[in-house]
Amino acid sequence: MDFNWLSTILFLPAAGAIVIALYKGANEKLIKWLATIFTAIPFILAVVLFIAFNRTTGGVQFEEKYLWIAPLNAYYHLGVDGLSMPLLLLTTFLGFLAVLISWKVHERPREFFAWLLLLETSIIGVFVSLDLLLFFIMWEIEVIPMYFLISIWGSGRKGYSATKYVIYTLFGSALMLAGILSIYFTTHSLNMLDIANQGLGMAQSVMPAAAIFWLLFIGFAVKLPMFPFHTWLPDAHTDAPTAVSVMLAGVLIKMGGYGMIRLCVSMFPVQAQQYAQILIILALIGIVYGAAVTLMQTDIKRLIAYSSISHMGYVLLGIFALGQVSMTGATLQMFSHGVVTGLLFAMAGLVIHNVEVRDLRKLGGLAKQAPIITAVFVIAGLASLGLPLTSGFAAEFIIFLGSYTSTAVAHLNVYTIIAIIGVVLTAGYILWMLQQAFYGPVKAEYNNVKDADNLEKVYMFVLVAVIMLVGIYPAILTDVFKLGITPIVNLIH
Amino acid sequence: MNLSLFIPEIALAITAVLVIMLDLFVRQSVRKYVLPGVSLAGLIVACVFAVIMWGDNNPALFNNMLAADNFAMFFKLLFAGTAFLVILASADYASKFERFQGEYYALILLSTLGMTLMAAATDLISLYVSLELTSISLYVLVGFLKDRKSTESALKYLLLGAIASAVLLYGMTLIFGTTGQTQLIYIVQSITSMGNNTPAANPAVFMGIVLLIAGFGFKIAAVPFQMWVPDVYEGAPTTITAFLSVGSKAAGFAIIMRVFLTSFSAYPSMSHDWGIIFAALAVVSMIVGNIAAIPQTNIKRMLGYSSIAQAGYLMVGLAAAGVFTGLESSMPSGEIMAQKGVLFFLVSYALTNLGAFIAIIAISNKTNSDNIADFAGMGRRAPVLALALTLCLISLIGMPPAAGFMAKFYIFSLAVKNGLLWLVIIAAINSVISAYYYLRVVKVMWFSEAASPEKVPSSIAPKVALALCCLGVLLLGIIPGLVMKLAELASNMFSF
Numbered sequence: 001m002d003f004n005w006l007s008t009i010l011f012l013p014a015a016g017a018i019v020i021a022l023y024k025g026a027n028e029k030l031i032k033w034l035a036t037i038f039t040a041i042p043f044i045l046a047v048v049l050f051i052a053f054n055r056t057t058g059g060v061q062f063e064e065k066y067l068w069i070a071p072l073n074a075y076y077h078l079g080v081d082g083l084s085m086p087l088l089l090l091t092t093f094l095g096f097l098a099v100l101i102s103w104k105v106h107e108r109p110r111e112f113f114a115w116l117l118l119l120e121t122s123i124i125g126v127f128v129s130l131d132l133l134l135f136f137i138m139w140e141i142e143v144i145p146m147y148f149l150i151s152i153w154g155s156g157r158k159g160y161s162a163t164k165y166v167i168y169t170l171f172g173s174a175l176m177l178a179g180i181l182s183i184y185f186t187t188h189s190l191n192m193l194d195i196a197n198q199g200l201g202m203a204q205s206v207m208p209a210a211a212i213f214w215l216l217f218i219g220f221a222v223k224l225p226m227f228p229f230h231t232w233l234p235d236a237h238t239d240a241p242t243a244v245s246v247m248l249a250g251v252l253i254k255m256g257g258y259g260m261i262r263l264c265v266s267m268f269p270v271q272a273q274q275y276a277q278i279l280i281i282l283a284l285i286g287i288v289y290g291a292a293v294t295l296m297q298t299d300i301k302r303l304i305a306y307s308s309i310s311h312m313g314y315v316l317l318g319i320f321a322l323g324q325v326s327m328t329g330a331t332l333q334m335f336s337h338g339v340v341t342g343l344l345f346a347m348a349g350l351v352i353h354n355v356e357v358r359d360l361r362k363l364g365g366l367a368k369q370a371p372i373i374t375a376v377f378v379i380a381g382l383a384s385l386g387l388p389l390t391s392g393f394a395a396e397f398i399i400f401l402g403s404y405t406s407t408a409v410a411h412l413n414v415y416t417i418i419a420i421i422g423v424v425l426t427a428g429y430i431l432w433m434l435q436q437a438f439y440g441p442v443k444a445e446y447n448n449v450k451d452a453d454n455l456e457k458v459y460m461f462v463l464v465a466v467i468m469l470v471g472i473y474p475a476i477l478t479d480v481f482k483l484g485i486t487p488i489v490n491l492i493h
Numbered sequence: 494m495n496l497s498l499f500i501p502e503i504a505l506a507i508t509a510v511l512v513i514m515l516d517l518f519v520r521q522s523v524r525k526y527v528l529p530g531v532s533l534a535g536l537i538v539a540c541v542f543a544v545i546m547w548g549d550n551n552p553a554l555f556n557n558m559l560a561a562d563n564f565a566m567f568f569k570l571l572f573a574g575t576a577f578l579v580i581l582a583s584a585d586y587a588s589k590f591e592r593f594q595g596e597y598y599a600l601i602l603l604s605t606l607g608m609t610l611m612a613a614a615t616d617l618i619s620l621y622v623s624l625e626l627t628s629i630s631l632y633v634l635v636g637f638l639k640d641r642k643s644t645e646s647a648l649k650y651l652l653l654g655a656i657a658s659a660v661l662l663y664g665m666t667l668i669f670g671t672t673g674q675t676q677l678i679y680i681v682q683s684i685t686s687m688g689n690n691t692p693a694a695n696p697a698v699f700m701g702i703v704l705l706i707a708g709f710g711f712k713i714a715a716v717p718f719q720m721w722v723p724d725v726y727e728g729a730p731t732t733i734t735a736f737l738s739v740g741s742k743a744a745g746f747a748i749i750m751r752v753f754l755t756s757f758s759a760y761p762s763m764s765h766d767w768g769i770i771f772a773a774l775a776v777v778s779m780i781v782g783n784i785a786a787i788p789q790t791n792i793k794r795m796l797g798y799s800s801i802a803q804a805g806y807l808m809v810g811l812a813a814a815g816v817f818t819g820l821e822s823s824m825p826s827g828e829i830m831a832q833k834g835v836l837f838f839l840v841s842y843a844l845t846n847l848g849a850f851i852a853i854i855a856i857s858n859k860t861n862s863d864n865i866a867d868f869a870g871m872g873r874r875a876p877v878l879a880l881a882l883t884l885c886l887i888s889l890i891g892m893p894p895a896a897g898f899m900a901k902f903y904i905f906s907l908a909v910k911n912g913l914l915w916l917v918i919i920a921a922i923n924s925v926i927s928a929y930y931y932l933r934v935v936k937v938m939w940f941s942e943a944a945s946p947e948k949v950p951s952s953i954a955p956k957v958a959l960a961l962c963c964l965g966v967l968l969l970g971i972i973p974g975l976v977m978k979l980a981e982l983a984s985n986m987f988s989f
Binding site: 071072147148170177 | 887893894898899902903918922924972978981
């Protein structure tokens with residue numbers, strides 16, 4: 001295929017951002033429609049690519065490669081494989097929904113949508129880049145829109161949260177840059193595929209491969225976020241505007257998991273195996289500690305934010321169990337968490353917008369006044385705790401199955417059982433949240449609360465449909481993920 | 494003697510004299526168009542000839558006093574470009590010293606001339622003379638506002654500059670005393686013939702090297718020779734601060750590379766020694782510059798400290814260059830020579846810092862204040878200026894897609910290749926610290942409420958200069974290949 005599909009998907013949102021930024025008028029509707037169009041087309045194209053993706057051959061497809069900076073031997077190199085294809089789909093999907101979710105943003109809409117679209121471009125860029133320099137640039141660019149989005153349109157201590165987010169991310173990426181430079185020097189290449197396939201060939205290494213592994217890993221661990229680098233996440237999530245929370249929870253933190261698989265595991269299979277034990281223990285701490293802290297939350301958005309830490313612990317567990325099944329589960333969990341938590345944040349944003357209360361202790365009895373919001377919130381909550389027939393169940397089940405049976409690391413069955421404790425805690429906080437917010441005695445002061453309007457119903461039902469679809473027929477995604485995971489797992493064994 | 498190789502310098506000198514003359518004869522009303530116009534024309538002529546002479550690579554002219562090689566041409570273009578942008582940016586600002594227009598432009602041209610000569614000097618004597626030409630012009634320019642702060646900073650700059658010159662001269666005499674030579678290429682021969690190259694066996698040469706580093710360290714504002722920076726940056730006219738922060742620093746780096754890579758790379762262990770000194774200076778400069786910039790409330794002072802930190806990043810490249818010549822490796826030398834990274838970084842830094850200062854000049858002209866707090870709400874009052882300043886600050890942090898990222902990536906990758914990963918990690922972490930204070934300005938501009946809703950106007954010339962800078966910053970950030978190639982060609986002459 002000669003047409004540059006991936007470049008089109010990658011740069012359409014950015015083009016949209018420029019068009020919106022240059023638009024001089026004050027017509028808010030037009031801006032929102034422009035944003036819708038510039039995110040809808042990439043989404044449609046991503047669906048087309050997902051269908052056209054050749055599932056028999058696997059490998060990297062829709063590749064584009066042009067010489068970019070000759071003195072650095074850097075290429076403009078894009079491509080998707082089984083690992084990145086579903087994540088590309090997820091990003092464009094949530095990017096599109098984020099625009100719909102933001103329909104009620106009336107403060108400085110021009111800048112808001114410009115930044116939101118730029119954010120989408122940079123996240124897509126991370127998933128489709130196959131050149132380390134390009135990957136890193138996309139990884140870094142994402143910080144700028146996030147900073148503006150949180151600090152202008154956020155709530156609460158938004159300035160503090162935004163700065164904290166930026167500093168954490170930059171610290172991670174500073175170490176990552178050192179790691180990338182070491183790889184670059186060792187291999188004289190920035191091509192992610194070549195490096196993974198040929199190994200580092202430590203002929204002239206500047207430092208032990210283990211050190212490079214950790215430099216990269218910490219960069220991704222901050223983003224995932226892994227305990228103990230997670231403290232930026234509750235603040236950023238809580239204070240971000242709804243659509244940004246959706247993007248943040250939905251796809252941004254997936255960049256961490258993606259990076260771990262793509263760089264840490266596939267380029268350093270030996271080191272990954274060597275340190276898997278420690279990382280799995282950190283994952284378990286994240287799962288249990290994250291869930292325990294979540295139980296203590298009373299702010300509806302903060303609660304969902306903390307639950308992400310616990311859920312990302314499963315991803316980490318799945319990745320470093322280093323088995324084919326467990327890693328497929330981890331990637332499915334990334335997708336599922338993206339959709340489920342995206343929906344949860346959208347719903348929480350809706351509750352906060354319509355009720356103007358975010359403290360769970362003050363909420364209550366909304367099931368009567370806002371039945372649709374309640375129903376969807378309950379579905380999202382149940383998906384988050386892993387009820388069968390939802391994507392959450394499929395993902396967690398595959399992770400546990402995979403990690404229990406994986407032999408790459410010792411004592412994995414014990415670890416898996418500990419991890420399952422997390423599920424129990426999850427059930428605890430999700431049910432408590434639902435009960436606090438929606439059930440119990442009806443409160444008279446919420447009698448005028450509006451239920452979801454038509455636009456909101458649309459994106460709610462779309463998200464619910466995706467959750468159910470993946471829950472009932474996970475193979476639609478796992479078949480593709482497997483194509484990306486298998487070659488990486490083969491490198492380990 | 495072939496004077497034609499000297500045309501860019503002659504053009505600059507003639508223009509400077511011409512500007513002073515015209516100042517006497519041109520009517521007051523048209524003066525503010527004629528003088529900068531003539532200056533710009535002179536700079537363009539110098540640039541054009543520098544481009545024409547690119548590739549000739551004449552290593553020695555005028556009894557080996559000067560070189561007209563690619564390295565010198567590269568810096569000629571850089572300095573002339575810097576002066577060009579500074580003069581454009583002075584269009585509004587120069588009204589603050591109505592009476593001395595001619596002197597102002599002439600002095601800028603003269604100090605540019607000094608800088609181009611510094612980059613071309615291949616003899617300790619010509620080097621010192623050109624350095625003084627640059628410095629003395631700048632001393633006057635710093636005091637140009639004639640208010641208390643400006644005068645104080647000029648005096649401070651003069652006194653400390655004089656001490657630095659003395660230290661430098663002392664270092665030169667030690668080198669001359671031991672080697673009996675003032676020409677850089679003969680110095681290296683003499684050192685080679687001495688045989689024993691340990692510091693203990695040859696203390697005078699090594700003492701001389703240390704003193705030279707101290708003297709040049711003043712020019713590039715490296716810690717611990719940075720004391721003058723915050724006060725001078727704050728007190729000087731902002732246009733001159735911009736010129737100082739870019740031109741003077743770049744000239745310092747040019748001269749360091751020329752001297753150290755020619756004369757003091759006689760032995761691998763020797764260049765390794767000074768490489769390590771620069772590595773240590775880089776570490777303290779980055780840390781001191783970045784930490785001290787955090788509490789600043791005046792934007793010029795903040796950028797002063799930031800320029801110290803930037804000098805630290807640049808010295809990472811110098812350290813790598815020194816350590817490289819110290820490596821006895823079989824690696825292709827062209828690929829890992831770190832000086833090309835320094836050259837690229839200087840171009841990127843010049844565009845970025847000039848852009849930042851031009852935006853600040855335009856904003857402060859209206860608000861009459863350099864306090865960061867008074868930049869509040871500029872996102873509303875002057876969206877274009879604020880956006881440009883944001884881009885430049887992002888570039889200073891070293892974030893893509895701005896030039897600063899590519900420059901850091903390039904220089905750091907060369908340092909890693911030369912085995913200085915530890916230094917790169919320190920530098921990368923310092924970049925993160927710097928994000929804090931650069932972003933504070935961004936925050937104030939975009940998120941704070943404006944003191945008044947009034948728009949901030951500016952005339953066409955600074956706008957053009959700002960547009961050029963921003964365009965350059967973006968281009969270097971996205972397609973840096975061409976400039977990297979030029980930097981490589983310019984630094985090839987130092988391959989051994």
